Amino acid sequence: MMDHADDLLSVHTATERLLTAVGSLDEAAVTESSRLPGWTRGHVLAHLARNADALANVLEGRPMYVSGEARDADIDRGAPRPLDVHLADLRESAGRFRAVGAAPADWSRTVRLRNGVTDRAERVPFRRWAEVELHHVDLGIGYELEDLPAGFVEREIAFLAQRFAGHPDVPATGLASDDGRTWATGGGAPGGPVTVGGTAAGLLGWLAGRRDGSALAVRGGGLPLLPPL
Incomplete structure (x- = not known):
């Protein structure tokens, strides 16, 4: 059974694990290739931050992204930033998502994601949890699929x-x-x-x-x- 409150807690736990791991990297590691074709680790980190904001938009009834082109441009623009800027952005965007998730809401309502996809609001925290866990693996910094919570x-x-x-x-x-x-x-x-x-x-x-x-x-x-x- 879906429990958005438990999933929000799991998102926070996974995010803290990610921040700890990323915080141990050096500047050069951020510019190196991730496991996603064409993306550096900086691209993955920028995407994770913008995805937190995007899913907060979804929960507040706004479009997930202004457009696909704007989404891609934001990721490309954010990718080469210094490590400390990535970490601050990840923390702040995660905090915004968490605050939106903590606000009183009708979690049975239908929300709109990208490309016309709709879902129940209660499933959005799990979607964010999946983003954090799988992209942590994509960074290629020692966290593997076998390390994911069962x-x-x-x-x-x-x-x-x-x-x-x-x-x-x-x-x-x-x-x-x-x-x-x-x-x-x-x-x-x-x-x-x-x-x-x-x-x-x-x-x-x-x-x-x-x-x-x-x-x-x-x-x-x-x-x-x-x-x-």
Whole structure:
């Protein structure tokens, strides 16, 4: 069951973990490549700060971003900043998001995200939690998918499985973790059913586009090619 208050606390915990890790870097590390193609670590950090503001906008009924072009320009402009500026921006933007989340609100209401996507307000804190956790991994500074909180991993697999459910390019696919948990996704393309098994971290990495799935066990066909998130 969704609990936005617990998720807001998890966002804060994950953000503090991120700030501690980033605070141990040197200036040169910020300009080095992240694990995301074409992005330095500075791009990832700038995106995380702007995403906090964007999701605060969503909760307050404003457009998430002025435009896609403005979003990209903000990230590019912020990427080369010094480490201390990145850290201050991350803290301040996280504080703004936390303050908006603490305000009295109807958490059952529908809110609008990017590209016409809508969701319930109560799910926005989890979306922010996913941004912080996955982009921490993307920085490539020692925090891996295997280090993610187990409860987050299970919920993010379920979230992504639902996102691909019925997708016209994804065949019916069953997901099975080594510890016995199962999910279902796809179903909109011929070629299934396919079963994909492995560690929960491995499954999440594949679903989230962070790993190629080569370490997963596949039965019933080839590993489905997932569309970009």
